[in-house]
Amino acid sequence: MVLKKANAKRSAMLSLLLIMTTVTACSNSNNGNNGSKSDTPSASTSESGDNKNESPPASPAASGPSGPEGKYDPPIEVTTVRAVSAAAELAPGETFDENIWTKTFESDLGIKVKNLWKVNAEQYQNKIAVTMASGDMPDFMNVDAQQFQILVEAGTIADLTDVYAKYASDLTKSSFEGSNDLRLKAATVNGKLMGIPADGGESADTHLIYIRKDWLANVGLQPPKTMDDVIKIALAFTKNDPDKNGKNDTYGLSLDYNLFNGWSGLDGFFNGYHAYPFNPTKGTGTNLNFIKGSDGKVQWADVQPEVKTALGKLADLFKQGALYPEFSVIDGIKSGELATSGKVGMTFGSFFVPTWPINNMYKDVPGSDWGIYPLVSSDDQPVLAQSTTGLPSHYFVVSKKSEHPEAPFLLLNTYMEKLYGHFDKNYHTVTVDGKDYGEFGLAPINGGLPGNNPRAAVAIQAAKKSGDTSALNDEQKSYFDQVAKFEAGDATMWAANKLWSEGGVFSLQGQYIDNHQVFTSAYVGNPTPTMVAKGPSLRDEEVKMMTSIIMGSKPLDSFDEWAANWLASGGQDILNEVNASGMVQ
Amino acid sequence: MPLHLMLVPGIIVVLLFSYGPMVGVVIAFENFIPVKGMFRSEWVGLEHFKYIYHLSETREVLRNTVFIALMKMIGGLVAPLVTALLLNEVMKKYYKRAIQTIIYMPHFMSWVIMAGILLDVLSPTSGIVNQFIAWLGFDKVFFLGNDKWFPYVLVVTDVLKEFGFGTVVYLAAITAVNPSLYEAAVLDGANRWKQTLHVTIPAIIPITILLTTLALGNVLNAGFDQVFNLYNPSVYSTGDILDTYVYRIGLASAQYGVATAVGLFKSAISLVLISLSYFLAYRFANYRIF
Numbered sequence: 001m002v003l004k005k006a007n008a009k010r011s012a013m014l015s016l017l018l019i020m021t022t023v024t025a026c027s028n029s030n031n032g033n034n035g036s037k038s039d040t041p042s043a044s045t046s047e048s049g050d051n052k053n054e055s056p057p058a059s060p061a062a063s064g065p066s067g068p069e070g071k072y073d074p075p076i077e078v079t080t081v082r083a084v085s086a087a088a089e090l091a092p093g094e095t096f097d098e099n100i101w102t103k104t105f106e107s108d109l110g111i112k113v114k115n116l117w118k119v120n121a122e123q124y125q126n127k128i129a130v131t132m133a134s135g136d137m138p139d140f141m142n143v144d145a146q147q148f149q150i151l152v153e154a155g156t157i158a159d160l161t162d163v164y165a166k167y168a169s170d171l172t173k174s175s176f177e178g179s180n181d182l183r184l185k186a187a188t189v190n191g192k193l194m195g196i197p198a199d200g201g202e203s204a205d206t207h208l209i210y211i212r213k214d215w216l217a218n219v220g221l222q223p224p225k226t227m228d229d230v231i232k233i234a235l236a237f238t239k240n241d242p243d244k245n246g247k248n249d250t251y252g253l254s255l256d257y258n259l260f261n262g263w264s265g266l267d268g269f270f271n272g273y274h275a276y277p278f279n280p281t282k283g284t285g286t287n288l289n290f291i292k293g294s295d296g297k298v299q300w301a302d303v304q305p306e307v308k309t310a311l312g313k314l315a316d317l318f319k320q321g322a323l324y325p326e327f328s329v330i331d332g333i334k335s336g337e338l339a340t341s342g343k344v345g346m347t348f349g350s351f352f353v354p355t356w357p358i359n360n361m362y363k364d365v366p367g368s369d370w371g372i373y374p375l376v377s378s379d380d381q382p383v384l385a386q387s388t389t390g391l392p393s394h395y396f397v398v399s400k401k402s403e404h405p406e407a408p409f410l411l412l413n414t415y416m417e418k419l420y421g422h423f424d425k426n427y428h429t430v431t432v433d434g435k436d437y438g439e440f441g442l443a444p445i446n447g448g449l450p451g452n453n454p455r456a457a458v459a460i461q462a463a464k465k466s467g468d469t470s471a472l473n474d475e476q477k478s479y480f481d482q483v484a485k486f487e488a489g490d491a492t493m494w495a496a497n498k499l500w501s502e503g504g505v506f507s508l509q510g511q512y513i514d515n516h517q518v519f520t521s522a523y524v525g526n527p528t529p530t531m532v533a534k535g536p537s538l539r540d541e542e543v544k545m546m547t548s549i550i551m552g553s554k555p556l557d558s559f560d561e562w563a564a565n566w567l568a569s570g571g572q573d574i575l576n577e578v579n580a581s582g583m584v585q
Numbered sequence: 586m587p588l589h590l591m592l593v594p595g596i597i598v599v600l601l602f603s604y605g606p607m608v609g610v611v612i613a614f615e616n617f618i619p620v621k622g623m624f625r626s627e628w629v630g631l632e633h634f635k636y637i638y639h640l641s642e643t644r645e646v647l648r649n650t651v652f653i654a655l656m657k658m659i660g661g662l663v664a665p666l667v668t669a670l671l672l673n674e675v676m677k678k679y680y681k682r683a684i685q686t687i688i689y690m691p692h693f694m695s696w697v698i699m700a701g702i703l704l705d706v707l708s709p710t711s712g713i714v715n716q717f718i719a720w721l722g723f724d725k726v727f728f729l730g731n732d733k734w735f736p737y738v739l740v741v742t743d744v745l746k747e748f749g750f751g752t753v754v755y756l757a758a759i760t761a762v763n764p765s766l767y768e769a770a771v772l773d774g775a776n777r778w779k780q781t782l783h784v785t786i787p788a789i790i791p792i793t794i795l796l797t798t799l800a801l802g803n804v805l806n807a808g809f810d811q812v813f814n815l816y817n818p819s820v821y822s823t824g825d826i827l828d829t830y831v832y833r834i835g836l837a838s839a840q841y842g843v844a845t846a847v848g849l850f851k852s853a854i855s856l857v858l859i860s861l862s863y864f865l866a867y868r869f870a871n872y873r874i875f
Contacts, residue, residue, distance in 0.1 A: 132619045135620060150620075155620075281818055325709060325727070326727065328817055536833055540642070540834075565641075
């Protein structure tokens with residue numbers, strides 16, 4: 001009897017203990033849930049409050065700067081989240097948490113930037129979506145155009161109009177206002193500045209043709225003048241053993257499953273046929289190109305007959321073995337490996353191609369040298385290179401709950417100053433043991449001065465001709481020195497030479513701009529509701545159609561079927577919304 | 586009675602983590618905007634269900650899901666069963682153990698790693714499988730890029746990865762067979778084959794039926810990890826399953842309402858199937874929960 005009683009008591013105690021542990025464990029996680037479910041501000045503030053306990057909740061003016069310059073004393077802490085590029089190699093001692101930028105921000109501005117989390121760049125967009133859903137936002141974060149839209153609607157991000165006016169430096173302001181105020185306009189909703197555009201205003205994504213010069217010489221061909229030349233080169237690279245190894249193991253044109261991309265994309269190929277489709281496999285499905293017809297109504301670029309023509313040429317290239325037969329299952333990193341291992345000799349790509357993936361080939365692969373050529377046309381009409389980066393694709397947004405909504409502007413002021421105002425190379429690239437490491441990508445915030453690079457290229461080439469470098473600013477001088485180093489025989493500076501020299505990337509892209517050869521979408525608004533709702537599934541349809549036509553598993557005429565289907569399953573709604581938006585140029 | 590108190594923690598956990606989140610299904614009927622929360626987003630009724638119904642891919646995706654899941658169930662039944670019976674006949678203990686361990690290993694590998702390996706192994710240009718096929722004199726097969734082959738690649742690779750685990754379960758069932766049955770069979774003049782046919786197999790049939798019927802509830806789970814890591818646009822038509830589809834059109838583009846609607850639909854089907862499978866297990870395998 002006694003024994004039984006003791007047993008009962010023991011089990012009661014044990015279960016009580018269990019209950020307590022589970023309940024406490026749950027109540028912890030439940031707090032976090034509450035924030036999202038019932039949207040009670042108290043739960044979330046108490047959580048974000050944890051991070052800021054050290055900083056006094058006083059008004060910014062009392063302890064910190066009252067304009068574009070100044071320092072917080074005592075230092076404050078602001079939180080953000082980061083995407084980490086898998087391909088990026090960091091300089092020894094530098095991390096995404098602590099690097100030259102964060103140290104400068106802390107010492108010069110009294111702002112400690114804390115990363116709440118870091119995630120692979122490919123996962124970033126999804127992780128942000130989850131963060132938005134949980135309601136537990138960092139002080140500021142980088143979101144894409146669609147998420148920006150959602151956050152504005154939900155009213156959880158701060159109105160930055162006043163802090164922008166008060167805290168943004170002149171340089172920062174000029175970077176917002178460049179190229180027709182496009183960046184500022186895009187970030188302004190109903191007259192209020194709701195975000196800091198992270199990009200936009202540039203046309204650095206216009207494509208160029210990159211071709212192995214040594215291969216061209218081996219097959220006895222000249223650089224392309226027309227699209228027919230491009231195809232001739234692609235076929236010669238496939239069949240005429242351009243690497244002289246006696247094996248039939250090369251491909252003419254680089255391609256991977258993304259179809260549209262800054263590396264091994266097809267954008268430039270399509271542009272050659274006056275077609276301007278854009279809908280990357282891994283894209284949002286909402287960044288679309290529109291063309292204004294003669295009746296003033298917009299048409300979608302991807303369903304135009306010119307696209308079909310170009311697809312037919314691609315299908316033929318595939319059939320003749322000029323495209324990697326497995327392109328539909330490889331990503332950009334794999335297609336990059338094909339190029340660096342000497343299997344592919346031509347690609348369409350944007351400005352960054354010399355810096356990745358082919359940056360080390362000149363040094364590592366004897367005799368290899370990639371030439372850069374402007375896009376060519378299929379007929380006597382001039383070619384237009386498409387750009388989809390005129391509008392910002394990403395914004396930094398500031399949480400309404402942030403105690404220091406001005407902090408991101410102070411960070412951005414410093415960023416602009418170090419990279420564009422008085423260029424300091426240490427913030428851009430450091431060289432350790434003969435290897436270059438990018439530093440600019442480590443900054444928790446970023447911006448840009450539209451048109452900066454083409455301007456720099458012109459200045460550098462002028463200085464080279466005259467021998468007078470006095471007109472160059474610090475940034476331009478450092479590029480000038482890199483080019484000089486390359487000319488003195490430093491093979492590691494190959495990429496810099498390709499970027500800045502005459503006939504280089506930025507010269508050619510500058511020519512596109514000067515000659516009005518840049519195509520941009522006629523629609524300048526943010527994604528419409530139908531684009532958001534149906535964009536992803538329509539994107540999948542388009543990618544499937546293009547992939548199967550190129551690979552020959554479907555006839556070319558299935559393009560027409562797809563185009564009709566697009567209109568029927570939401571495309572017409574998208575066109576109607578775009579036409580009614582008043583955002584057509 | 587006091588011992589029943591021990592149930593309380595478990596019940597609380599179930600209430601909190603299984604019943605609590607069910608409130609979230611309201612998202613399926615809302616134009617859900619995360620930051621507005623579940624109770625303040627606009628109510629749209631069955632809008633999302635209609636939207637899914639009218640999407641051209643939905644039926645295709647559903648068909649793929651069921652087909653792939655059923656094939657995996659069959660493969661996942663036959664392969665481990667046969668392996669277990671064969672291993673049972675192996676006399677050398679260390680040999681048996683070694684095989685068991687080797688086939689069990691892939692179970693612990695994530696699909697991310699497996700996919701990286703498979704991409705190389707199955708490549709038509711350089712993969713070992715296709716070199717073997719070419720050596721035999723057949724045409725090379727683009728396993729991961731051909732929509733006819735892709736579902737079978739999914740099934741075979743899944744079975745390869747998981748059959749070691751199933752084998753262990755069946756081996757355990759075989760070990761539990763009463764040795765005196767074998768002795769009696771030997772006295773009656775049964776050879777190894779007859780013993781397997783008339784003693785081993787009848788003895789493990791109940792557990793086989795049980796595992797199979799319980800797997801029915803998973804017929805709409807065709808394996809997100811695997812498909813997501815292996816598929817690509819050219820095999821969407823046969824390889825896209827509900828989970829990957831919802832991920833692409835729903836979660837990745839922040840359409841939570843649509844994603845939840847599909848989730849709810851999946852749960853409803855699974856509820857029916859699980860009830861059915863329990864009934865079948867109850868009838869044929871003498872399986873009792875209560």
